[in-house]
Amino acid sequence: MSHAVEHAHDPHLQHHFATRKQQAEAGKLGMWLFLATEILLFSGLFCAYAVYRANHPEVFIYAHRFLDSTLGGINTLVLIFSSFTMAWAVRAAQIGAQKALQVLLALTLACGFGFLGIKYVEYHHKWKEGLLWGKRYAPQSQAHVPTGQEGAATHGRETAHDVPVVPKNVHLFFGIYFAMTGLHGLHVVAGMVVLGWLLLRARRGEFGSHYFTPVDLGGLYWHLVDLVWIFLFPLLYLIH
Amino acid sequence: MHAPAQPAHPGTHVVPWRTLFVVFAALVALTVATVAATWVDLGKLNLVVALAIATVKAMLVLLYFMHLRWDNRFNAVVFCTTILFAALFVSLTLLDSKTYQPELIPDYAPAITPRS
Numbered sequence: 001m002s003h004a005v006e007h008a009h010d011p012h013l014q015h016h017f018a019t020r021k022q023q024a025e026a027g028k029l030g031m032w033l034f035l036a037t038e039i040l041l042f043s044g045l046f047c048a049y050a051v052y053r054a055n056h057p058e059v060f061i062y063a064h065r066f067l068d069s070t071l072g073g074i075n076t077l078v079l080i081f082s083s084f085t086m087a088w089a090v091r092a093a094q095i096g097a098q099k100a101l102q103v104l105l106a107l108t109l110a111c112g113f114g115f116l117g118i119k120y121v122e123y124h125h126k127w128k129e130g131l132l133w134g135k136r137y138a139p140q141s142q143a144h145v146p147t148g149q150e151g152a153a154t155h156g157r158e159t160a161h162d163v164p165v166v167p168k169n170v171h172l173f174f175g176i177y178f179a180m181t182g183l184h185g186l187h188v189v190a191g192m193v194v195l196g197w198l199l200l201r202a203r204r205g206e207f208g209s210h211y212f213t214p215v216d217l218g219g220l221y222w223h224l225v226d227l228v229w230i231f232l233f234p235l236l237y238l239i240h
Numbered sequence: 241m242h243a244p245a246q247p248a249h250p251g252t253h254v255v256p257w258r259t260l261f262v263v264f265a266a267l268v269a270l271t272v273a274t275v276a277a278t279w280v281d282l283g284k285l286n287l288v289v290a291l292a293i294a295t296v297k298a299m300l301v302l303l304y305f306m307h308l309r310w311d312n313r314f315n316a317v318v319f320c321t322t323i324l325f326a327a328l329f330v331s332l333t334l335l336d337s338k339t340y341q342p343e344l345i346p347d348y349a350p351a352i353t354p355r356s
Binding site: 028033039043054055073076077081084088091095172227230231233234238 | 252254255257260261263268271277278281282287290294297298304305306311312314318319321322323325326329334337338341349352353
């Protein structure tokens with residue numbers, strides 16, 4: 001492949017890059033560096049989780065039952081499916097399958113809405129029950145003992161002598177819960193904005209085998225959102 | 241755009257659809273496994289098992305969906321370094337926290353207990 005021909009005629013090659021390959025790899029590396037900062041951002045919250053759970057496991061064992069792990073599990077499957085459709089969308093862009101690309105981007109975006117919808121249901125329930133962070137923690141009387149409906153969703157073996165005493169400082173569990181899922185939710189919203197933009201560009205026919213970098217890089221961000229949730233789910237919802 | 245469309249670059253790797261689907265199926269199966277694991281009482285091991293399954297799921301997403309398997313190795317180096325630093329962060333903090341464990345008074349935490 002002649003260097004001069006590529007440089008002179010390829011409209012997608014920026015002048016500060018020697019080849020398309022170098023340009024694509026630079027873009028990828030840049031995205032991975034950004035994802036690295038995102039991982040370190042979340043690691044701050046994971047660190048808070050780890051320290052607090054190590055020092056006060058009784059708070060986590062008690063409070064996690066207020067979370068509905070069925071809804072959490074569904075959300076996990078929703079995000080996993082959305083990662084599948086996103087990776088598939090990148091493939092569609094690479095082979096120039098325009099219709100498939102648009103459908104898959106739309107599906108991924110729809111999964112984002114689904115995830116946020118379920119999150120809203122969960123948050124709304126916590127709000128009603130007074131299960132909030134810090135000073136706002138004011139559990140309604142029924143909320144003190146997790147109901148059979150929620151308990152059964154998490155463990156099929158609630159026994160009469162499970163945690164009869166309410167531990168102190170339960171509000172910190174919910175502080176950690178809302179901080180982690182909230183920050184994650186914000187990232188989902190940002191990802192959905194990116195997906196919407198990619199969908200608009202795809203409908204304008206901007207992507208194909210000749211150029212698909214934005215789909216590729218936007219996809220990487222979306223997978224990160226899935227990755228974070230893959231750890232959030234067992235750590236918050238499936239505590240034994 | 242006057243130039244004819246050219247492939248992004250020679251050797252662009254396209255992931256086979258079958259690979260994507262198999263990875264997806266594996267992720268779903270592992271999610272079911274991680275929920276099922278909570279029904280078995282393994283004591284302290286439950287956390288280890290949960291994190292191990294989550295790590296396997298994460299590896300699948302990273303290698304196949306995020307293309308690290310076929311990418312320039314340096315991207316994987318960036319990712320592994322990130323994990324290394326995050327692990328240092330959490331482990332050293334926990335070490336510090338555990339050092340003071342014997343001095344903790346159960347249920348006594350005046351700095352964080354709400355004054356209601």
